[in-house]
Amino acid sequence: xxxxxxxxxxxxxxxxxxxxxxxxxxxxxxxxxxxxxxxxxxxxxxxxxxxxxxxxxxxxxxxxxxxxxxxxxxxxxxxxxxxxxxxx
Amino acid sequence: xxxxxxxxxxxxxxxxxxxxxxxxxxxxxxxxxxxxxxxxxxxxxxxxxxxxxxxxxxxxxxxxxxxxxxxxxxxxxxxxxxxxxxxxxxxxxxxxxxxxxxxxxxxxxxxxxxxxxxxxxxxxxxxxxxxxxxxxxxxxxxxxxxxxxxxxxxxxxxxxxxxxxxxxxxxxxxxxxxxxxxxxxxxxxxxxxxxxxxxxxxxxxxxxxxxxxxxxxxxxxxxxxxxxxxxxxxxxxxxxxxxxxxxxxxxxxxxxxxxxxxxxxxxxxxxxxxxxxxxxxxxxxxxxxxxxxxxxxxxxxxxxxxxxxxxxxxxxxxxxxxxxxxxxxxxxxxxxxxxxxxxxxxxxxxxxxxxxxxxxxxxxxxxxxxxxxxxxxxxxxxxxxxxxxxxxxxxxxxxxxxx
Numbered sequence: 001x002x003x004x005x006x007x008x009x010x011x012x013x014x015x016x017x018x019x020x021x022x023x024x025x026x027x028x029x030x031x032x033x034x035x036x037x038x039x040x041x042x043x044x045x046x047x048x049x050x051x052x053x054x055x056x057x058x059x060x061x062x063x064x065x066x067x068x069x070x071x072x073x074x075x076x077x078x079x080x081x082x083x084x085x086x087x088x
Numbered sequence: 089x090x091x092x093x094x095x096x097x098x099x100x101x102x103x104x105x106x107x108x109x110x111x112x113x114x115x116x117x118x119x120x121x122x123x124x125x126x127x128x129x130x131x132x133x134x135x136x137x138x139x140x141x142x143x144x145x146x147x148x149x150x151x152x153x154x155x156x157x158x159x160x161x162x163x164x165x166x167x168x169x170x171x172x173x174x175x176x177x178x179x180x181x182x183x184x185x186x187x188x189x190x191x192x193x194x195x196x197x198x199x200x201x202x203x204x205x206x207x208x209x210x211x212x213x214x215x216x217x218x219x220x221x222x223x224x225x226x227x228x229x230x231x232x233x234x235x236x237x238x239x240x241x242x243x244x245x246x247x248x249x250x251x252x253x254x255x256x257x258x259x260x261x262x263x264x265x266x267x268x269x270x271x272x273x274x275x276x277x278x279x280x281x282x283x284x285x286x287x288x289x290x291x292x293x294x295x296x297x298x299x300x301x302x303x304x305x306x307x308x309x310x311x312x313x314x315x316x317x318x319x320x321x322x323x324x325x326x327x328x329x330x331x332x333x334x335x336x337x338x339x340x341x342x343x344x345x346x347x348x349x350x351x352x353x354x355x356x357x358x359x360x361x362x363x364x365x366x367x368x369x370x371x372x373x374x375x376x377x378x379x380x381x382x383x384x385x386x387x388x389x390x391x392x393x394x395x396x397x398x399x400x401x402x403x404x405x406x407x408x409x410x411x412x413x414x415x416x417x418x419x420x421x422x423x424x425x426x427x428x429x430x431x432x433x434x435x436x437x438x439x440x441x442x443x444x445x446x447x448x449x450x451x452x453x454x455x456x457x458x459x460x461x462x463x464x465x466x467x468x469x470x471x472x473x474x475x476x477x478x479x480x481x482x483x484x485x486x487x488x489x490x491x
Contacts, residue, residue, distance in 0.1 A: 065238035072246040
């Protein structure tokens with residue numbers, strides 16, 4: 001079992017799942033996503049023969065990873081000095 | 089004074105040509121319509137053919153190269169230019185997260201530093217290799233929209249910005265920047281909502297008289313909001329939003345931008361069916377030259393701020409896909425294939441000739457004077473038509489030699 005991540009839904013039909021641990025991307029029909037899935041969700045996925053054969057929403061990981069991002073963004077924003085190219 | 093006289097003469101010829109258009113009733117409606125479109129445009133701006141007087145193009149600009157890099161199904165555009173011996177590099181998006189094409193391309197172009205690296209929005213096919221760019225090159229500042237996502241790819245990017253102590257900025261609609269001789273207007277977003285992944289950073293880049301617009305994956309709704317903002321969106325070169333998907337390129341937006349050239353970035357035979365048939369048809373029926381990285385490989389626009397040339401890695405003609413896997417509810421624009429409308433350079437009228445890329449009124453007249461031509465390559469006998477322009481003309485696929 002590895003983590004899968006729903007990066008985006010393209011053209012309302014194609015769910016793009018990143019399996020970042022194994023550097024692979026899977027594109028599946030939106031209708032095959034577990035109920036309650038939305039963009040930016042993490043999943044527990046099982047892959048066999050280069051295909052996702054099972055996936056389960058992992059709301060805990062989604063939340064903890066988003067918190068890490070929020071902390072990092074806050075840090076970057078707090079030290080942002082603007083752009084040196086900005087026209088006055 | 090002589091210049092003014094010449095201008096008057098050109099204007100007179102130009103007006104004569106215009107008035108000649110309406111009289112040829114025997115031509116197909118489509119061709120006549122396309123002709124009207126080309127007459128309204130003032131590009132390509134060739135020497136001696138610029139119809140606007142008093143518009144002084146800066147003459148001291150050195151060349152700018154805009155590379156629409158072939159990164160498969162992803163996005164990445166590189167702007168390179170210089171002023172007074174100082175080199176400038178701007179990178180807008182950095183390909184898909186699984187690859188390293190962007191790093192390889194930047195190395196092949198001898199890039200050592202990147203002044204601004206823009207991640208238009210946090211999807212992994214746009215910010216994919218941006219962390220590698222920051223870790224491999226000397227990046228001055230990174231611009232992001234401020235929308236986030238919890239992917240490891242996005243987290244790697246944020247960590248790279250943090251660890252390399254790169255300046256961070258979130259540009260907003262209406263802001264203006266000067267990067268050496270290049271002027272940047274921010275078209276979007278005005279605000280971000282976190283819910284909307286498509287609030288892509290959208291930019292207009294102006295180099296002398298030549299303008300580019302890039303909108304990331306901004307949707308048709310976003311495009312309409314850009315129009316409502318009142319910012320002038322007219323541009324010569326439009327990067328089509330969202331890899332040529334029908335979720336972008338609203339017909340009103342395309343009309344307002346009124347580009348001579350449209351370019352999209354998409355991978356060959358991608359699952360999503362990008363570019364979508366409706367967009368290809370809309371663009372081609374608007375008499376806009378269309379280039380795609382799936383068909384042409386990396387597409388480079390070279391400009392001195394006045395004229396520009398399109399260089400492609402591969403030749404090819406974009407035809408609307410008939411096997412697009414996506415389904416569409418919208419009313420389809422009737423396709424009008426270019427094939428069958430080929431313009432015989434040995435017999436075409438002066439107006440018809442101007443539908444061919446790089447042929448303005450003066451070159452059309454030169455062409456007629458130099459007839460007959462044995463092949464499209466033979467157009468090289470015309471002053472100002474070199475191998476690069478012949479390659480463009482061939483990839484446009486309009487010119488032919490009859491017989």
